[in-house]
Amino acid sequence: MRKQGRKEELVQSKYFSIDSYFKSPPNKKIKTAFQDQIEQQLSTLEARKEQCPLCCTMISVESVSMQVHVNGCLDSQQEKAGTSNETTPDCAVDSSQTAQNVETKETVMNQCDMIENVVAEDYPIENDVNDLYETILEEKGKEREGSVKIEDVTSSGVVQHNNESTVKAASGLSRILPSSWKSLFSSSSTVVTPLLQRSTNNALNPPISKQRPCPFYKRVRDTRFTVDAFNFGKISDCDGYFLTHYHSDHYGGLKSKWSHGPIYCSQVTANLVKQELRVDRRYVHPLPMNELYPIPDSNVTIALIDANHCPGSVLFLFIVKMPDGSQVRHLHTGDFRASPRMCLHPLIRQPDNPPINCLYLDTTYLNPQYAFPAQEECIHAVCELVKRELNPEKEIETKKASLLDNWIKKTPDPMNLLNPSSTPNKSRVLIVVGTYTIGKERVFFNIAKMLKCKIYASPKKAKILLCQEDEELKSMMTSNPMEAQVHVGFLRDIRGDIMSNYLRDHQTHFDSLIAFKPTGWTYKSSSSQTSDMKLAPLSHIIIPPSDRTLHISPYYDRGNIKLFGVPYSEHSSFRELASFIASLKIFHIIPTVNINQLQSMKTYFDKWEEEKLTKRIEVVAYPSLNHW
Known part of the structure; x- marks a missing residue:
């Protein structure tokens, strides 16, 4: 009776029961026309997606977010590798790597959220994938005799078999699909063949067409x-x-x-x-x-x-x-x-x-919601903010110092008398400005010029900056990060956790940090302003704003670290x-x-x-x- 009672407690469904599920013939699928339509739509959507070569996230290839996201990942890999032509992302092919990616989903999402705010002015599409793919083949080709050579791969992705050994090496591997990023970017394998194998998932590997016009x-x-x-x-x-x-x-x-x-x-x-x-x-x-x-x-x-x-x-x-x-x-x-x-x-x-x-x-x-201020106004606002952060006491009206205070200030430190070469341990603020591979230079240049201080950039970034042939900028740069109060970073790194670690690495010379993230995406007009501008005549649109005052407030303020978004854009x-x-x-x-x-x-x-x-x-x- 107890068993029968428990049986009656099972949830019954008008669509199926547990018994009918197990009694149904294996591998038999009953589809309605509606289900077929849904599957076809899903397949179409999947076909428009590609995997990020680093985090393996499926993102629509038609969206700007895909392009910006991939660029962020590639920049990160290039920075680790030292040069862009030697980048070898480590996105593995097997399912175990996919499981690891799920574990790091939170980290990846944090990076993606940050990268999404970057203006779409520095994003590669498949050219970067092809560059990295060719680099992999070149290195693997040196290790394995009879590998497919770079010259054997045409622009359309078809392997040309020029000799018998190449034919054997490429047996059954007649096409290389740009969408098969996951297999192309494996660095764990020591042979070329697995890099060229096609996925059996047709949704992720649409048929290759001729070279795009x-x-x-x-x-x-x-x-x-x-x-x-x-x-x-x-x-x-x-x-x-x-x-x-x-x-x-x-x-x-x-x-x-x-x-x-x-x-x-x-x-x-x-x-x-x-x-x-x-x-x-x-x-x-x-x-x-x-x-x-x-x-x-x-x-x-x-x-x-x-x-x-x-x-x-x-x-x-x-x-x-x-x-x-x-x-x-x-x-x-x-x-x-x-x-x-x-x-x-x-x-x-x-x-x-x-x-x-x-x-x-x-x-x-070309959208009314983007009416950000002029670059000069942004730079002026940033410089004024830096002044306030470096001299907070000037912001407050202080009463006259007492005679005791004046006497204390004028009395020399006995330790300094013993050691004249020593200097007081002053508080110093480290200033970090986010940039692209090239771009946003005017922000950190004007801050450093105002402070009359040095600028530090990583060796790779410094090498790029020197290509500008700007003698004044060159004279302000230093290879010693402790000599410079202004440091050049990447936009994607202007985050609380990364800046906290960065300050910790430089704590012997700096005890606080302020960082700037200059991008036009940080500013948007209100919905009412946008709708008004859409309907406005040209004569009204071109009228400058009556109030051009720009106030910048931190979007991150914890302890001794402040991060500021600046509506500084290099687009119109x-x-x-x-x-x-x-x-x-x-x-x-x-x-x-x-x-x-x-x-x-x-x-x-x-x-x-x-x-x-x-x-x-x-x-x-x-x-x-x-x-x-």
């Missing part, structure tokens, strides 16, 4: 040139490749074995390409700034103009001679922070110069983009960022162009040549 927005109209299009292999109808600046989402695909054609860029970018990517210098052609330069064997004259983005970043002004003898002018901004100085440049200013036929525009922040804000467009006569605008939002961006462009038709084109009023 170069997108229209990377081709310069009326020419045989492309801009920032190194990720598409050899482009058949391209006579030259232009590089706007040294950020990995722009130089992606450019590596040491480059042989597809000449690369045109600024001198600083050329220094970085040759030093960091080790590209054959015969292909790298640095061009002068602010001068018209005819490109050999072409109908194009080019001019490079400072893009106000990162060191070496430029706008490309293409002046194209047409078959009928007329000229058209195309302006490619790359990534830029728009300023009145650009619109007043002798080669761009209107009506002194003809209109811009095609404007290839950096539309990273929404208002600056509107001011730039309003200052020039432009026939066509071609966005180069957030192409999936093309229609919404076109709405702004059409509306603004309609308003411009009723007014004379002139540079929008500005308080400074450096910002609107």
Whole structure:
């Protein structure tokens, strides 16, 4: 009776029972049309995902978060390896590593949350994966005779069998899928073959297509040139490749074995390409700034103009001679922070110069919610904050010191009398500024200049900074971290736990730390301000804010560590983009960022162009040549 009673207590379901579950035939699945549809949708979603090569997290390849996340992981690995071309991530293939990744999920999520706040101006896509993959094959190929050679892998990922030994080594391994990151990035194996094995999961390994065609927005109209299009292999109808600046989402695909054609860029970018990517210098052609330069064997004259983005970043002004003898002018901004100085440049200013036929525009922040302050305002606010942190007593109105206090201050320390060379043990504040591989230099440079102190950066970072050929910056740098009060770090490291450990490593010379995280993503307008700006006419959008006061408060304040987010961006804000467009006569605008939002961006462009038709084109009023 007791057993029967217990049996009646079992939970009954109208869909299935425990008995029916075990009595059903093995491997038999009954699916409805709805279930088939759901599985098909899930399969489609899975096919759009790829694994991070380091933390093995599945992230959509169409999202910016994927690109930024992978870049953070790769930067971390590159830092450990010493050089970017020797990076070997340690994401294993087996399930035991996956289990370990689950255990470190909290750590990974913390890193991802931080990386998500980084502006999408330095993220590689599959080019970094291919670079690391080639490095792995090169090293493994030396260890194993008959391995697949790098030259045997075409740009489409197909292994070419050039000899019998290679055929044997690559037997059954005819394709290499960029999406199979987990297997490509194994460092535990000592042979090449496991690196090339395909996963049996078709959802994670969609069929390989032919080499991706170069997108229209990377081709310069009326020419045989492309801009920032190194990720598409050899482009058949391209006579030259232009590089706007040294950020990995722009130089992606450019590596040491480059042989597809000449690369045109600024001198600083050329220094970085040759030093960091080790590209054959015969292909790298640095061009002068602010001068018209005819490109050999072409109908194009080019001019490079400072893009106000990162060191070496430029706008490309293409002046194209047409078959009928007329000229058209195309302006490619790359990534830029728009300023009145650009619109007043002798080669761009209107009506002194003809209109811009095609404007290839950096539309990273073409959204009303991004109305962050000017760079000068951010730097001024940071410097004022540093002053307050270093001299907190000046913030408080103190009463006159008593006679006793004055006497104590004036009385010399007897220990110092015995040892004149000794100095009082003063409290010192360590200042850390987060940066990208290249970018955000103005923040730490201006702090150090104000304090008249040295700047410390890791040997790898210092080597990159020296590529700028800036003598003043060079004179301020030191290789001894204890000599410098301003240290250069990475944006991803501006976290409480990491900064706590960093201060502990330098506690012999510093007893407190303040750190800055400069990025435009830290600032967003309110929902009401955003909605008002969406409906506002161009004449209203370009009006500067009445109150330009910037207050910075810490987002982390514990003990002797304070972390500050600074709305300092090296991309144009929404208002600056509107001011730039309003200052020039432009026939066509071609966005180069957030192409999936093309229609919404076109709405702004059409509306603004309609308003411009009723007014004379002139540079929008500005308080400074450096910002609107």
